[in-house]
Amino acid sequence: MKIIETKRCTLRPWRLSDVEDMYEYAKLPNVGPAAGWKPHHDAQESARIIAMFIASNEVWAIEMKDTKKVVGSIGLHLDDKRPKVNSRMVGFVLHPAFWGQSIIAEAVTEIVRYAFTELDVDIISGYHYPFNRQSGRVFEKCGFRYEGTLRMSSVIYDGTVLDNVCFSILRNEVSL
Numbered sequence: 001m002k003i004i005e006t007k008r009c010t011l012r013p014w015r016l017s018d019v020e021d022m023y024e025y026a027k028l029p030n031v032g033p034a035a036g037w038k039p040h041h042d043a044q045e046s047a048r049i050i051a052m053f054i055a056s057n058e059v060w061a062i063e064m065k066d067t068k069k070v071v072g073s074i075g076l077h078l079d080d081k082r083p084k085v086n087s088r089m090v091g092f093v094l095h096p097a098f099w100g101q102s103i104i105a106e107a108v109t110e111i112v113r114y115a116f117t118e119l120d121v122d123i124i125s126g127y128h129y130p131f132n133r134q135s136g137r138v139f140e141k142c143g144f145r146y147e148g149t150l151r152m153s154s155v156i157y158d159g160t161v162l163d164n165v166c167f168s169i170l171r172n173e174v175s176l
């Protein structure tokens with residue numbers, strides 16, 4: 001997996017030694033549920049997720065350049081809603097102590113550039129739940145277009161059925 005530099009962050013492969021950094025944010029009640037997953041119960045759970053991320057080869061750790069602390073993750077996955085083209089779906093989470101500094105927008109911008117220039121993708125999508133306006137703002141700030149809302153299209157960890165607010169961006173909508 002390619003290491004990607006942004007102004008303030010290094011997007012790099014996860015390491016098992018990042019477990020405490022991940023658990024610090026993944027245990028919080030305002031992080032996972034906004035992305036559809038249950039807060040981590042203990043550091044062992046974070047270790048299992050890191051092992052999955054390493055095996056998947058499609059999720060980067062977001063490491064701050066100044067402190068070397070891992071403060072979140074960003075993934076680029078095949079978009080199963082768009083199987084006929086070379087599509088990717090971007091997803092992310094950030095430690096709340098770092099919210100409001102456009103750190104994820106910075107990471108998404110570089111991931112989008114990477115996907116269009118090096119993976120030759122046709123379209124990059126992003127989805128969020130209707131209550132998660134923070135995430136919608138990230139997509140808007142990165143030039144994604146609002147497509148519509150796919151009603152009742154997700155079931156999250158506690159069985160709740162939710163709509164997906166859909167965004168996407170095409171190669172010709174980005175200055176590469």
Ligand SMILES: CC(C)(COP(=O)(O)OP(=O)(O)OC[C@H]1O[C@@H](n2cnc3c(N)ncnc32)[C@H](O)[C@@H]1OP(=O)(O)O)[C@@H](O)C(=O)NCCC(=O)NCCS
Binds near residue numbers: 091
């Ligand atoms: C979504 C998320 C990654 C955004 O990261 P971020 O780097 O803080 O994003 P930004 O700094 O660009 O802020 C985006 C919006 O969040 C809101 N926001 C900023 N700071 C905030 C704070 N401390 N508390 C609540 N909302 C805040 C603002 O509305 C902001 O929009 P603005 O730039 O127009 O003011 C982050 O909020 C997060 O990790 N949330 C929990 C997990 C999640 O929702 N993942 C995405 C699933 S689709």
